[in-house]
Amino acid sequence: xxxxxxxxxxxxxxxxxxxxxxxxxxxxxxxxxxxxxxxxxxxxxxxxxxxxxxxxxxxxxxxxxxxxxxxxxxxxxxxxxxxxxxxxxxxxxxxxxxxxxxxxxxxxxxxxxxxxxxxxxxxxxxxxxxxxxxxxxxxxxxxxxxxxxxxxxxxxxxxxxxxxxxxxxxxxxxxxxxxxxxxxxxxxxxxxxxxxxxxxxxxxxxxxxxxxxxxxxxxxxxxxxxxxxxxxxxxxxxxxxxxxxxxxxxxxxxxxxxxxxxxxxxxxxxxxxxxxxxxxxxxxxxxxx
Amino acid sequence: xxxxxxxxxxxxxxxxxxxxxxxxxxxxxxxxxxxxxxxxxxxxxxxxxxxxxxxxxxxxxxxxxxxxxxxxxxxxxxxxxxxxxxxxxxxxxxxxxxxxxxxxxxxxxxxxxxxxxxxxxxxxxxxxxxxxxxxxxxxxxxxxxxxxxxxxxxxxxxxxxxxxxxxxxxxxxxxxxxxxxxxxxxxxxxxxxxxxxxxxxxxxxxxxxxxxxxxxxxxxxxxxxxxxxxxxxxxxxxxxxxxxxxxxxxxxxxxxxxxxxxxxxxxxxxxxxxxxxxxxxxxxxxxxxxxxxxxxxxxxxxxxxxxxxxxxxxxxxxxxxxxxxxxxxxxxxxxxxxxxxxxxxxxxxxxxxxxxxxxx
Numbered sequence: 203x204x205x206x207x208x209x210x211x212x213x214x215x216x217x218x219x220x221x222x223x224x225x226x227x228x229x230x231x232x233x234x235x236x237x238x239x240x241x242x243x244x245x246x247x248x249x250x251x252x253x254x255x256x257x258x259x260x261x262x263x264x265x266x267x268x269x270x271x272x273x274x275x276x277x278x279x280x281x282x283x284x285x286x287x288x289x290x291x292x293x294x295x296x297x298x299x300x301x302x303x304x305x306x307x308x309x310x311x312x313x314x315x316x317x318x319x320x321x322x323x324x325x326x327x328x329x330x331x332x333x334x335x336x337x338x339x340x341x342x343x344x345x346x347x348x349x350x351x352x353x354x355x356x357x358x359x360x361x362x363x364x365x366x367x368x369x370x371x372x373x374x375x376x377x378x379x380x381x382x383x384x385x386x387x388x389x390x391x392x393x394x395x396x397x398x399x400x401x402x403x404x405x406x407x408x409x410x411x412x413x414x415x416x417x418x419x420x421x422x423x424x425x426x427x428x429x430x431x432x433x434x435x436x437x438x439x440x441x442x443x444x445x446x447x448x449x450x451x452x453x454x455x456x457x458x459x460x461x462x463x464x465x466x467x468x469x470x471x472x473x474x475x476x477x478x479x480x481x482x483x484x485x486x487x488x489x490x491x
Numbered sequence: 492x493x494x495x496x497x498x499x500x501x502x503x504x505x506x507x508x509x510x511x512x513x514x515x516x517x518x519x520x521x522x523x524x525x526x527x528x529x530x531x532x533x534x535x536x537x538x539x540x541x542x543x544x545x546x547x548x549x550x551x552x553x554x555x556x557x558x559x560x561x562x563x564x565x566x567x568x569x570x571x572x573x574x575x576x577x578x579x580x581x582x583x584x585x586x587x588x589x590x591x592x593x594x595x596x597x598x599x600x601x602x603x604x605x606x607x608x609x610x611x612x613x614x615x616x617x618x619x620x621x622x623x624x625x626x627x628x629x630x631x632x633x634x635x636x637x638x639x640x641x642x643x644x645x646x647x648x649x650x651x652x653x654x655x656x657x658x659x660x661x662x663x664x665x666x667x668x669x670x671x672x673x674x675x676x677x678x679x680x681x682x683x684x685x686x687x688x689x690x691x692x693x694x695x696x697x698x699x700x701x702x703x704x705x706x707x708x709x710x711x712x713x714x715x716x717x718x719x720x721x722x723x724x725x726x727x728x729x730x731x732x733x734x735x736x737x738x739x740x741x742x743x744x745x746x747x748x749x750x751x752x753x754x755x756x757x758x759x760x761x762x763x764x765x766x767x768x769x770x771x772x773x774x775x776x777x778x779x780x781x782x783x784x785x786x787x788x789x790x791x792x793x794x795x796x797x798x799x800x801x802x803x804x805x806x807x808x809x810x811x812x813x814x815x816x817x818x819x820x821x822x823x824x825x826x827x828x829x830x831x832x833x834x835x836x837x838x839x840x841x842x843x844x845x846x847x848x849x850x851x
Contacts, residue, residue, distance in 0.1 A: 290849065292820075295762070300820045306809055306812060310813065428626055476627050
């Protein structure tokens with residue numbers, strides 16, 4: 203029983219990072235209809251920003267997260283405005299290829315700048331945690347989960363309660379009608395992608411605290427974002443939160459299966475994703491559009 | 492109009508002659524490595540490196556042409572075709588290394604296995620459309636790779652595990668030459684299959700599905716059967732390439748038989764050459780693979796990239812490849828074969844038009 207509770211807790215805590223990785227990806231996919239293969243690379247950029255600020259300025263890693271968000275918002279805005287907006291009306295395969303190309307560029311520029319060494323961010327409190335009897339709750343994943351929930355909540359607030367958010371919702375439901383009522387599509391697209399990139403940056407900062415990062419580590423994050431978004435369903439932030447936590451649980455239980463279960467965690471996650479896609483394409487909580 | 496048809500024909504002829512020259516060189520140069528040719532004093536045109544690169548190019552010709560059947564002709568953005576390559580490679584590899592089958596008996600099983608897999612997976616997956624199909628096929632590709640590396644039976648990895656699978660070296664004179672011609676044969680088969688598909692009832696059905704699936708169903712195309720057939724056909728050809736690769740490379744593991752970047756490369760090749768055509772993907776495969784090898788510095792003719800140290804070169808090559816990918820996708824969305832057809836000319840107006848058509 204204690205093992206079970208511990209497993210659930212660890213799964214939910216790990217899910218926090220997946221929520222953070224997934225929300226930006228889901229926003230860009232749901233609103234712009236772009237499957238952003240560069241998402242993992244943006245996550246890694248966020249991780250390196252946090253690492254750089256932590257090692258040179260000795261800032262607390264959690265305080266660097268707003269910097270990640272702002273920097274990646276600017277980068278994402280420029281990327282969408284300057285490059286990705288050029289192929290919005292092209293067939294979907296082109297967005298795949300374009301974002302894969304961007305991924306290649308970002309990852310290899312990171313390799314040129316930082317080299318391929320693994321970097322980790324280890325503040326004094328990393329590795330410590332509360333203990334309730336025999337159940338352990340580590341600090342860093344706990345704060346990460348809190349940050350991820352806060353991030354999702356503020357994204358949901360922006361989307362549902364601000365003018366910009368209304369514009370984003372409008373282009374999600376009908377691009378041409380949105381243009382007719384006077385929304386500047388180029389700007390709104392760029393803001394949406396920028397918000398997605400900002401979420402990726404925050405996720406990267408959290409990941410740098412939990413595991414060592416290297417420029418080529420981005421690909422798994424993109425794949426995880428896929429699974430999270432598909433599990434939860436497109437079109438709502440809360441669905442992504444559910445998807446992320448569910449993915450964390452699935453992974454934790456997958457790793458606990460006796461007899462080398464840990465190596466199957468990915469296969470289980472992707473098998474589950476394909477299963478959800480085939481049986482319930484709108485996701486666990488999504489709305490079909 | 493007459494003048495245009497004329498230039499059209501002229502470009503076609505130039506393109507055809509160029510293709511014949513390249514093809515003849517590729518097919519005849521290996522012969523100079525035979526002992527007879529060497530003792531007769533013919534200059535050696537194909538060394539080990541030549542064979543390695545040329546066989547790789549032929550392999551990508553197979554994969555890009557096969558992808559074209561499901562992605563180009565049917566219009567389903569398959570993003571996990573590398574799974575078929577890996578399944579083919581592991582089928583042949585397991586039969587040779589564990590069951591001690593002879594290579595030529597084990598090779599035909601590879602396309603059979605990948606076809607069976609594609610049929611089973613295709614039935615549910617091909618109900619999905621657009622992004623969802625792309626993502627699901629990608630998921631299948633990743634999951635199969637992970638399973639193959641990690642499946643164990645009584646603590647022993649069944650498929651060689653993380654350390655991979657070693658095959659006995661196939662005893663044949665002129666190994667390089669043998670595998671090169673075998674891969675070229677596979678490439679010829681895939682091009683012939685594409686040619687046949689485009690002229691058959693199947694092909695017309697697939698094109699109808701690409702243009703409008705509901706309409707195709709209304710006029711009596713059994714869309715499910717047609718889509719699965721296209722998927723299985725692509726899988727068979729890709730699996731064949733995988734089977735040849737396993738014996739040619741002698742060593743297979745998850746990294747060299749399930750690499751995700753092959754998915755992107757085969758699509759890019761097909762796009763570069765022109766999707767839905769017979770020779771386009773093959774031409775794209777030759778061009779792009781040569782470019783990748785050139786940037787990586789493994790071609791005999793290579794240019795130094797200025798201001799770049801030797802160690803940073805592969806990384807800079809990847810950056811250049813990424814920039815190229817972005818530029819091609821943005822400016823040449825219909826593929827370079829558009830220019831060779833003679834219908835369009837590479838001009839500023841063309842670039843501006845393709846930008847206007849796709850941008851927001």
